[in-house]
Amino acid sequence: MIKCKCVPLCFLFFSLINTGYAQSPALKKLGSWHQKGYYLLNPTFAANSEEVAFVQRLSGRDSAGERPDDIYKNANKSYLSKQSLAQRKNDPVVSIFDYQKEKLSLIDFGWAPAFSQNDGRLAYAHQLKPLQEQDRLYADAYRGNSIKVYNKSTQKTEEVARPQGLYLLDPLFIDSLTLAYKTGEKVNGPFGSAISLSQVNLRTKKTVLMQQAAIKYRLYNLIGEIFMKGKQPAYVVYSPADTGQGMANEYVHLLVSGSDTLQNFGIRRFTNLSYKFAINERNEILFLDDQHYLPEDTNYLAVYAKGALIQNQPLSFKYQTAYLSPGGKNMVYITATNEAYLVNLKNFAQTKIERPQKEVHTIAWSNDGKRLGLVQDHEKLGGTDELLLYEIR
Numbered sequence: 001m002i003k004c005k006c007v008p009l010c011f012l013f014f015s016l017i018n019t020g021y022a023q024s025p026a027l028k029k030l031g032s033w034h035q036k037g038y039y040l041l042n043p044t045f046a047a048n049s050e051e052v053a054f055v056q057r058l059s060g061r062d063s064a065g066e067r068p069d070d071i072y073k074n075a076n077k078s079y080l081s082k083q084s085l086a087q088r089k090n091d092p093v094v095s096i097f098d099y100q101k102e103k104l105s106l107i108d109f110g111w112a113p114a115f116s117q118n119d120g121r122l123a124y125a126h127q128l129k130p131l132q133e134q135d136r137l138y139a140d141a142y143r144g145n146s147i148k149v150y151n152k153s154t155q156k157t158e159e160v161a162r163p164q165g166l167y168l169l170d171p172l173f174i175d176s177l178t179l180a181y182k183t184g185e186k187v188n189g190p191f192g193s194a195i196s197l198s199q200v201n202l203r204t205k206k207t208v209l210m211q212q213a214a215i216k217y218r219l220y221n222l223i224g225e226i227f228m229k230g231k232q233p234a235y236v237v238y239s240p241a242d243t244g245q246g247m248a249n250e251y252v253h254l255l256v257s258g259s260d261t262l263q264n265f266g267i268r269r270f271t272n273l274s275y276k277f278a279i280n281e282r283n284e285i286l287f288l289d290d291q292h293y294l295p296e297d298t299n300y301l302a303v304y305a306k307g308a309l310i311q312n313q314p315l316s317f318k319y320q321t322a323y324l325s326p327g328g329k330n331m332v333y334i335t336a337t338n339e340a341y342l343v344n345l346k347n348f349a350q351t352k353i354e355r356p357q358k359e360v361h362t363i364a365w366s367n368d369g370k371r372l373g374l375v376q377d378h379e380k381l382g383g384t385d386e387l388l389l390y391e392i393r
Contacts, residue, residue, distance in 0.1 A: 024349040025342045026393040030371070031099035034378050034386040035074055041092065042112045043373045043387060046119040046364035050100035052364075052373060052389065053122055055092045059383035060133060071106065077310035078106040079150075079157070084226060090131045094124045094150075099389050107150050108157060113225060118171045119204075121169035122150045123179055125148065126159070139184065139192030144169040147181045161200050161207065169194060172226045174233050179211065180226055187220050188247050194223040197235060211235065211256075216333045217243045222251070225274050227326075227365075232257055241267045255285070263304060265375075269293075274363065278328035284310070286328040286345075299343070301331075317341075317350070321360075325369035330371065334360050340374065342392065355388055 030050075031041070041055040056071065066302050071085070071093055072078055080093065088294075091109040098104075101104035116338040128144040135141055147161040161168055163182055173182040178201055182194035197211040210233070214221045217240045224236030234257040240248035252264035253273060263285050265273070277287045289312075299322075303311040319333035319341075331343045332353070334339075340353040340360060356379035366372040370392050378384040 009057075009234050022345070023347070024351045025344045025346065027351060027353060027372075028390050028391045028393060030389040031102065032386055033097050033099070034384055034387050035071070035380070036384055038071070038384060040375050040385040041362075043362070044113055044115065045364060045373065045376060046112060047117055047367060049098075049119045049240050051098050051115075051119065052387070053094065053096050053098055053115065054375075055111055055113065056095050056385065057092045058090055061383075066126055074104055075106045076103040078316055079108060079155070080106050084130075086306075088130045090133050090135070091127050094122070096122065102206070110145075110148065112170050115175060116176055120152050120176075121173070121356060122152070123136070123160075123173065123181075124148060124150070124169065125167075125169045136190075136344060139167070140183060140190070140191040142169065142192055145169065145181040147179065147200075149179070160202055161198070165249065165264075167192070170226070174199060174228070175231070180233055182211070182226075185213075185220070185370040187222065193220070195220045197223050197226070199233075211237070215250065216240050218242075219248050222270075224272070227255075228278075229257060229279055229335075231241045233265050234262055236273050237266050238270060263287075263307065275323035275325075275363070278324040278326055280328040283306055284328075286324060288324050288331065289323060290315075317343075323363050323365070325365050325372075326367055327369045330372075342372070353390070356386075358386075359367050361385065 037057050037059050038056045043052055043054040045052050058241050088109055092111055093105040094110045094113050096105045109127045113124045115122055117386055122178040125145050125150045145167040145259050148159050150157045167184045167320050169182050169184050171179050174180050178287045180199045183194045183196045185195045187193045188241050188370040196213040198207055200207045221241040224238055226233055226235045234255055237254045238251040238255055241250040241252050242248055251270045252267050254261055254325050255263040271291045277285055279285055285301040285304040288303050301313040301315060302367060321338050322331055322333035329345060331345060334340050338357045338359055341374050342351045342353055358377035360374055362375045372390045372392060374388045375385050380385045
């Protein structure tokens with residue numbers, strides 16, 4: 001941690017926090033969604049509308065031990081083919097939920113929905129192969145998956161990128177007419193992961209390779225999350241750091257944009273950096289350094305400017321998992337007893353998120369960091385996820 005040069009101001013700052021005068025973040029609940037017997041995956045917020053997209057997938061069980069078969073039950077609109085539903089009841093369904101009007105639309109079978117900047121389009125990875133109840137989600141289950149875009153104004157769906165023998169995944173709009181997506185392949189046995197990154201112009205359909213597949217120590221470099229740094233895309237590359245007897249134990253974690261390395265997070269065990277770093281308004285990179293070999297190790301909030309570490313703040317509170325907001329203003333952490341807290345990173349004031357104290361599976365931030373979604377077990381229904389939505393004030 002950098003020492004403060006102004007002792008009286010530091011004393012006043014920490015006194016305000018300790019005496020309760022530091023302003024705690026405030027939350028307002030926007031809504032919630034669940035459907036009995038369904039898991040909820042890949043939640044994402046629209047930029048300007050009161051909508052959130054997610055994937056619903058049959059869990060195969062519910063609180064009564066019966067299996068629900070009708071995903072249409074709570075839908076206000078559906079573009080799914082009822083003729084094919086009997087064969088596709090185990091498939092993921094891309095859905096849009098208007099939490100203000102409490103209306104649900106079923107779009108298509110697929111994964112990882114992403115809104116365009118004006119919310120007029122929704123991209124997703126189309127699930128080509130109907131899944132059976134016993135199918136495991138290995139690479140072969142995704143083979144042939146393409147990228148599709150649903151146009152909300154025309155209510156039409158278009159395929160914009162098709163794989164060449166592999167599968168495509170995780171689309172993200174770079175701008176209103178440019179869509180980035182990854183190509184997946186088998187890595188480390190049957191498991192699938194992204195190995196290259198491309199972009200397609202929705203008007204011309206021209207495709208450009210952004211990051212080609214590369215092999216190190218006979219293993220693929222893996223492509224992680226895509227982010228927008230201003231108007232330029234940045235993305236994570238996990239590069240194998242050892243052979244590990246044919247399977248890497250450690251990876252170099254890099255944030256890159258084009259041919260430039262924006263940040264080297266060092267060598268560590270393979271872990272997902274989603275919501276572990278953020279870029280603030282001063283173009284500094286905040287990194288939540290909390291993935292250690294020993295659980296008792298101290299967690300830190302590191303700040304980098306131009307690749308150099310300028311601050312390393314130890315975190316005094318204990319947690320199991322934590323997530324930074326995109327602009328680095330807030331973070332959410334979950335304790336070992338499933339309590340959730342929102343933290344203002346300017347003054348480290350905290351607010352407990354009042355909710356059923358169930359296991360949290362994933363979270364989602366809006367791009368501006370002003371809305372938060374938590375996916376957790378339903379309070380009463382087994383095999384059922386619930387999405388809780390909040391506005392941060």
